[in-house]
Amino acid sequence: MLAYVIRRLLSTLIVMAIVGIFVFLLLHLSPGDPAAIIAGDNATPEQITGIRQRLGLEDPLPVQFLRWFGHIAQGDLGVSIFSNEPVLKLVGQRLEPTISLALTTLLIAVTLAVTLGVLAAWKADTWVDRLLMVVSVLGFSVPGFVVGYLLIYVFAIELRWLPVQGYTPIAEGVVPWARNLVLPSVTLGLAYVALIARITRASMLDVLAEDYIRTAKAKGVANQSMLLKHALKNAGVPIVTVIGIGVALLFSGVVITETVFNIPGIGRLVVDAIAKRDYPIIQGVILIFSGVYVLVNLIVDLSYTLIDPRIRY
Amino acid sequence: MSAALTNAAPSVRPAFRPWRFIRRNPTLAAGLFILAIMVTVALLAPLIAGDPLRMQPAQRLRPPSAQYWLGTDSLGRDVFARLVYGARVSLLVGLSVATFSILIGLTIGLLAGFFRTADAIVMRIMDGLMAIPAILLAIAMVSLSRASLLVVIIAITIPEIPRVVRLVRSVVLSVREQPFVEAAIAGGAPTWKILLRHIMPSTFPPLIVQATYVCASAILIEASLSFLGAGTPPEIPTWGNMVSSSRLFLSRAPWTIFAPGLALALVVLAVNLVGDGLRDRLDPRLARRM
Numbered sequence: 001m002l003a004y005v006i007r008r009l010l011s012t013l014i015v016m017a018i019v020g021i022f023v024f025l026l027l028h029l030s031p032g033d034p035a036a037i038i039a040g041d042n043a044t045p046e047q048i049t050g051i052r053q054r055l056g057l058e059d060p061l062p063v064q065f066l067r068w069f070g071h072i073a074q075g076d077l078g079v080s081i082f083s084n085e086p087v088l089k090l091v092g093q094r095l096e097p098t099i100s101l102a103l104t105t106l107l108i109a110v111t112l113a114v115t116l117g118v119l120a121a122w123k124a125d126t127w128v129d130r131l132l133m134v135v136s137v138l139g140f141s142v143p144g145f146v147v148g149y150l151l152i153y154v155f156a157i158e159l160r161w162l163p164v165q166g167y168t169p170i171a172e173g174v175v176p177w178a179r180n181l182v183l184p185s186v187t188l189g190l191a192y193v194a195l196i197a198r199i200t201r202a203s204m205l206d207v208l209a210e211d212y213i214r215t216a217k218a219k220g221v222a223n224q225s226m227l228l229k230h231a232l233k234n235a236g237v238p239i240v241t242v243i244g245i246g247v248a249l250l251f252s253g254v255v256i257t258e259t260v261f262n263i264p265g266i267g268r269l270v271v272d273a274i275a276k277r278d279y280p281i282i283q284g285v286i287l288i289f290s291g292v293y294v295l296v297n298l299i300v301d302l303s304y305t306l307i308d309p310r311i312r313y
Numbered sequence: 314m315s316a317a318l319t320n321a322a323p324s325v326r327p328a329f330r331p332w333r334f335i336r337r338n339p340t341l342a343a344g345l346f347i348l349a350i351m352v353t354v355a356l357l358a359p360l361i362a363g364d365p366l367r368m369q370p371a372q373r374l375r376p377p378s379a380q381y382w383l384g385t386d387s388l389g390r391d392v393f394a395r396l397v398y399g400a401r402v403s404l405l406v407g408l409s410v411a412t413f414s415i416l417i418g419l420t421i422g423l424l425a426g427f428f429r430t431a432d433a434i435v436m437r438i439m440d441g442l443m444a445i446p447a448i449l450l451a452i453a454m455v456s457l458s459r460a461s462l463l464v465v466i467i468a469i470t471i472p473e474i475p476r477v478v479r480l481v482r483s484v485v486l487s488v489r490e491q492p493f494v495e496a497a498i499a500g501g502a503p504t505w506k507i508l509l510r511h512i513m514p515s516t517f518p519p520l521i522v523q524a525t526y527v528c529a530s531a532i533l534i535e536a537s538l539s540f541l542g543a544g545t546p547p548e549i550p551t552w553g554n555m556v557s558s559s560r561l562f563l564s565r566a567p568w569t570i571f572a573p574g575l576a577l578a579l580v581v582l583a584v585n586l587v588g589d590g591l592r593d594r595l596d597p598r599l600a601r602r603m
Binding site for chain 2: 015017023259271
């Protein structure tokens with residue numbers, strides 16, 4: 001087990017190094033002079049030179065890379081071109097809204113998706129199953145921002161049940177905090193629910209076809225206990241895997257959801273950075289999101305032994 | 314094996330019966346039907362719709378009417394005309410990204426699956442690419458170049474490639490152990506011939522299905538990028554740009570947002586339906602489960 005954990009940690013580091021190389025090369029292999037593009041159309045030659053020096057673009061590529069990588073390894077993600085603040089500090093200020101949104105979404109989406117997936121598998125080939133599968137295809141097809149604006153229009157503008165946009169820190173009260181997060185979480189979670197529900201259903205169908213389920217039914221185990229204790233537990237590995245892979249979907253969605261609902265989180269930071277061509281921020285957020293994604297999937301891999309004691313490394 | 318099947322089939326192809334096709338493949342037929350309408354509308358755009366760029370300040374935010382079927386936006390532009398022209402961009406992006414990512418992914422996947430030395434390196438690179446959220450990677454690429462449709466297509470293609478590579482590689486890994494490949498190697502067939510003639514055809518059924526999913530995802534990402542202001546230049550009418558420029562008018566003119574939103578959902582749904590339908594036809598074992 002320990003050998004496996006070490007091996008897995010090493011491969012995580014390699015993947016992160018490759019992500020770093022990608023993000024670094026992106027700036028340098030893009031067509032045209034990155035300094036000129038970042039400076040914008042109305043920049044003076046002095047401004048362009050200034051940016052080139054700030055980003056260290058005048059040194060040979062390998063030198064630049066090693067210097068950049070050295071900074072990253074020490075947790076220094078660079079400095080925003082626009083506000084001159086360290087990227088890490090800017091991200092830190094935006095952390096609470098994004099973490100709140102991601103965690104509430106994760107909680108709602110996983111609970112809902114697993115319930116629906118189990119239900120669909122239990123009622124396989126009935127109208128319940130078909131309806132759920134149609135809804136899940138819809139969940140994949142409707143873009144996040146359309147769902148968001150539809151929810152705002154119905155529940156905030158027409159019915160006035162919930163606030164239109166914005167974010168209230170949890171320190172100012174749990175109820176206002178939660179009220180602001182309902183619509184964004186549903187928006188962000190929809191595609192995620194569709195993905196997890198489909199895999200849950202598929203995995204459950206496999207398990208429900210096993211002999212021991214027939215035995216459980218034959219000896220009169222109640223439906224609920226049969227589904228949850230006998231079947232779902234054994235269907236867990238693919239479900240947890242897709243929850244981990246889906247985190248990438250969640251991160252892409254955060255950027256869009258925060259824009260629709262005007263939530264001052266990390267996603268919004270990136271979108272503001274696009275308009276200002278503040279590349280160090282974009283770079284830094286990509287590294288952070290990719291790092292969290294790799295970490296989550298490492299945890300998922302290691303959790304297999306807990307879900308299924310038959311798996312040994 | 315495939316030769317035996319071909320010989321066993323009757324030499325005269327049965328006549329195509331549309332009703333039977335629809336009854337047996339309802340999802341595929343529904344998807345193809347919606348897509349056919351969309352493609353026709355996109356191709357015939359100049360005949361169907363007026364000028365999508367003409368601004369009429371006096372006609373701002375008009376609700377749907379006989380003159381403007383879907384109303385006008387905040388600059389007095391015809392929403393229906395913009396919707397029709399926007400279909401061109403969405404379909405073009407979907408088709409291009411699907412084609413490019415399948416071609417590149419197929420090449421890399423075949424090589425990685427067949428040559429063990431290349432495999433380890435290539436797959437680590439793909440793992441790295443997959444760890445980066447697709448929209449963020451595309452945002453970074455677009456924000457570093459002058460915005461154009463080509464840059465958007467490239468920026469969406471790159472994050473789609475690893476999924477294709479993984480799929481192709483997994484097929485190659487299972488097929489290369491099959492007796493008919495062993496026989497080809499023993500018979501002295503050159504490596505390129507083994508790859509192209511004996512292994513590559515097995516990747517086609519899953520690849521065709523994957524291509525539809527890549528296409529759907531590309532259309533969604535293009536719209537999202539345009540919506541975020543990191544996509545197709547704002548002067549080109551796209552569905553994402555339409556929503557983006559109407560954001561502030563949600564309560565006053567909801568049609569400016571929901572018309573392009575609905576069009577997007579419909580076209581992505583159609584492509585997904587085609588994908589599900591093809592999967593049911595090409596891989597009946599998987600169909601029952603998903």
